Amino acid sequence: MGNSKQAQIFVNALSIAAGLILVGTWLWLDAPLKSRLGASHQSDSSIAGADFLHESAIARLENQLQNARALFDLNATSTPSLFDTHDIDLVQIQFLDFLNGEFLDARPSLFGGSLSNSSESNFNALSHWNAIISDAPSQTLSSNSTMNYVQVGRVARTLIIAHRILYDTSDTLQKLLSNVSTKSNNSDAKVDMKQSLTRIIDTATDALFPWIPPTFTSIRSMQTSLDDSVGIVITGGNHHAHLMMHLISTLREEFNCTLPVELFYAGPDDLNAAHLKQFNQMTNVTTKDLHQYFPQETKRWQKFSAKPFAILASSFRTVLFMDADVLFFRDPREILENDVFRRNGLYYFKDRYYHDSAFQEGSFWFREINPYMSRYGRTLSYMHLRRTDAHGTVHQMDSGFIPLDKSRTGVLLSLLLACKMNSADERDEVLYKKSYGDKEAFWFSSEILRVPYEFNPYFGGTLGRKDRVQSFFSWRGIVCSSTLLQANEKGEPFWWNGGGILVDRFKPYDGEFVDFDAVGIDPVGQGTWWVWRHPMICMNTSWMNVRWLSRRHKQMLRRFEGIYRRKILAGNIE
Known part of the structure; x- marks a missing residue:
């Protein structure tokens, strides 16, 4: 008995000491953290505010120490469910935040947030898991409920939780599995637990993604089939063939980017035999008919909807997805060394901060189906549209260039x-x-599944020609074009889409090229207006956000024009 008391005293003393150390560390890190968050997300955070940074550090640390002790105490008993109303959505969100490490982090979790409030200080991993596992059998999707995204979200979160526990190999997950197994009422303990998780995964996969077979037998087989390859994925058809050939040629010649390319199209009506022959003559380019992958679904896709399916079907582990009409000012491989991509395995770019009366319902709908937004999600401008707004921003993401590492469970799910x-x-x-x-489906999905994601800090801008007259009389910067320009995290022109260097992308052989002279970079969003002057759209912003195009960029554009003349107009494809 004496040894037991001494051991308990030692554990308590150790916990107190750890708590004091963590409090000191938090106080030291708190101010820099606030400044870092404010700097990296200044545009959206200025819209949303950052009230979460002012929560009690001590209460949060006490909560997290309690959670950590409960997790690793294999002799502890499971507490009753804490949710009388059985709010399974909140239970799942908290458990995912827990798996993402929020309970061990003394600093506010940017992508979580559900475990740091004092009202949830009684979080218990085992109790939450029991609630999740008990609810799983009731999570079915009938033909009438597949579009009920509240239920879809629940099934998807159950799937990612089960998949991570069964297949991810971190110490935290393995200890949780051991803890859950020892408390199971099933006689086979750990073996039975793995069988239960497998059944949950199979049932949820069949309900959500019935089109995976026969291309893959399971999500796990999809994941394990990936090697360490990095490659470019492009989708397009006959109307985009000249743009795709030009894109690939500029990457090869300007940046010496020899990454393999997989070009996805939708059957012979989408890309004819002549164009297929041209692409197949290009070095390290493979054409793939998307109808041959997930045929139950992909034979029904249209236009934009091909993108996520092409990324999924690609043989590459790390995919650099590109729209057919993008071009780059910088080597796209730079994104692979970006801290955000290395941390999360994906990187998203914002669309224009565009005021429009259309699609406003999307923001309200997403808040309804996903009521427990992450801290990061709550900072996004898209989530702060109000029904009283006559013209709120209705575009959050631009999907013209998306890097993803599919080997990561969260990214793949x-x-x-x-x-x-x-x-x-x-x-x-x-x-x-x-x-x-x-x-929007890309970041919607990341948010629903609590998969860490971040947007590039700059909103979409433009590459075009400056309207000198309007700019002079309005004391503003006005740049007109049909392009959407993206800056990198330093505010430097990175890539753009909308037709490359052609005046009219639907007239590939008239040899008429745009004479770009200015760029508009949008670091804030608010204070920028977009006005249509068909077929162009004009960016009306602060004069400080408009720059004349540099000599280096003009020279690059001239080289791009030369590549187009040699490769496309002269038909010298190789």
């Missing part, structure tokens, strides 16, 4: 959910009625 949102029934009846095309 969020990609699968984005595919579901772009499936024929779901996109026509839900997503495309509430948003413009495929693009």
Whole structure:
């Protein structure tokens, strides 16, 4: 008995000491953290505010120490469910935040947030898991409920939780599995637990993604089939052939980027034999008919909806997805060394901060189906549209260039959910009625599944020609074009889409090229207006956000023009 008391005293003393150390560390890190968050997300955070940074550090640390002790105390007993109303959505969100490490982090979790409030200080991993596992059998999707995204979200979160516990190999997950197994009422303990998780995964996969077979037998087989390859994925057809050939040629010649390319199209009507022959003559380019992958679904896709399915079907582990009409000012491989990408395995770019009366319902709908937004999600401008706004911003993401590492469970599951949102029934009846095309589905899915994601800090800008007259009389910067320009995290021009260097991308052989002279970079969003002057759109912003195009960039554009003349107009494709 004496030894037991001494041991308990030692554990308590150790916990107190750890708590004091963590409090000191928090106080030391708190101010720099606030400044870092404010700097890296200044544009959206200025809209949303950052009230979460002012929570009690001591209460949060006490909560997290309690959670950590409960997790690793294998002799502890499971507490009763803490949710009388059985709010399974909140239970799942808290458990995912727990798996993402929020309970061990003394600093506020940017992508979580559900475990740091004092009202949730009684979080218990085992109790939450029991609630999740008990609710799983009731999570079915009938033909009438596949578009009920509240239920879809629950099934998807159950799937990612089960998949991570069964297959991810971190010490935390293995100890949790051991803890859960020892408390199981089943006689076979750990073996039975793995069988239960396998059944949950199989049932949820079949409900959400019935089109995976026969291309893959399971999500796990999809994941384990990936090697260490990095490659470029492009989607397009006959109308985009000249743009895709030019894109690939500029990457090869300007940046010496020899990454393999997989070009996905939708059958012979989408890309004819002549164009197929041209692409297959290009070095390290492979053409793939998307109809041969996930045929139950991909034979029904249209236009934008091909993107997530092509990324999923690609043989590459790390995919650099590119729209057919993008071009780059910088080597796209730079994104692979970006701290955000290395941390999360994906990187998202913002669309224009565009005021429009269309698609406003999308913001309200997403808040309804996903009521427990992460801290990061709450800072995004898209989530702060109000019904009283006459013209709020309705575009959050631009999907012209998306890097993803599919070997990461969270990235792969969020990609699968984005595919579901772009499936024929779901996109026509839900997503495309509430948003413009495929693009929002990517970050919607990451947010629903609590998969860490971050946007580039700059909003979409433009590459075009400066309207000198209007700019002079309005004391503003006005740049007009049909392009959407993206800056890198330093505010330097990175890539753009909208037709490359052509005046009219639908007239590939008239040899008429745009004479770009200015760029508009948008670091804030608010204070920028977009005005249509068909076929162009003009960026009206602070004069400080408009720059004359540099000599280096003008010279690059001249080289791009030369490549187009040699490769496309002269037909010298290789």
